[in-house]
Amino acid sequence: IRTSIGKDEVLQLRKKHFCPAQSVSYANTDPLLIVRGQGSYLYDEEDNAYLDTRNNVCHVGHSHPRVAAAVADQVSKLNTNTRYLHPNLCLLAKRLTETFPAGSGLEVCFFVNSGSEANDLAVRLAFARTRSRNVIVVDHGYHGHTQQTIEISPYKFDHKGGEGARPNIHKVPCPDTFRGLHRGPDAAEQYASTVTEACKAAGSVAAFFVESGMSVGGVILPPRGYLQAAYSAVRQAGGICVADEVQVGFGRFGDFFWAFEEQGVVPDIVTMGKPFGNGMPLAAVVTTKAVSDAFHNGLEYFNTFGGNPVCCAAGLSVLEVIREEKLQDNAAKVGKYICEQIRQLSTKHELIGDVRGRGLFIGIEFVRNPETLEPATAETSEICSRMKSEHKILMSIDGPHDNVLVIKPPMCFSLTDADRMVRAMREILSTLVGPVAGQHVAHTPT
């Protein structure tokens, strides 16, 4: 059996055996064959090192030795479904729920295999608890790839190939204070009132699905007070609040372990995924006893792989490493430094319209004109491409106009890594060619 094949053969096999809808980064230029990773670096088949500023899955660093050892140890002993008792599952539930604010009531866990599965289950929980089918979602939001989660994701249902909103899905504007509908000091209130209106229009409400920091929406940090007011409107209408922390949880915000804490709210359901297993398929839904009791209506819930001992071993070691290596503090420190450095760059380069972020969740929005905010889409694409081709730095682009460069690296991203990234960006910005017809390359977000 051949265990290793060259890049040309990989590309051929990819073309033959995969649907082009399964896109690859840098597909139009030079897709990468990545064979190993370490810390905040990825290595191709020729051992070229790429600085990874975009991978929020390998949360505590690529191939973290502690996580790798925990997984290897467990897989050599037992890996099976959750029909039997196993310490890993229950210990993980204990340690995970200890990360929530005291008194939150968030204590019942469902372990699943992906963020999509977590949100899919959260929809079912909300339907069971409220007996309503109406879901309020935030524009440009993404919650997953299953049929049900596509139906609650404007990023999918509103875009090419999508089928638009179903009658039970009620979309509210994204609380973007840079280019959104409301930008002034009353923006939080104004955006929250769109949620109140949606509740009224819906009649009854099952759930409000919202990311505590909107990722594919373009790294949007809702104005302070937005979630409090919106949650309160939803609860008054009898609905429950679901915080999708798939992108922003596990300390990425630096000062907070969970991004919703920044807004001083407590959700009824929290969904999480990506970073939880450091690459192993581990995701979860955490909720209150009241919601879980409503779900326990006679229909059994069984998930073959969800909560298996190997993925739970990964989750347990991720929680330990975040704490022991003080990665949350690192996210706060390095994130602040990056924002300061990019803001300094923005004094010389008008193209940088906005720099926003919390911890290691940072967006740089590029505009052609600071007054009209015309999105600098082609320029953003050029910067992203040249970061890779000239500096071996991997970045991604998000936002409805594809003009937000996103920085959400592994949480071990250092000040040295940050300096390298900023230096490269400075060099590119000072030699930017500008918009070239047909040059725009979409970069797949993760």
Ligand code: PMP
């Ligand atoms: N929610 C959010 C906010 C996400 O960004 C994603 C993935 N990009 C998902 C849910 C879906 O997670 P998964 O790809 O693990 O199914």
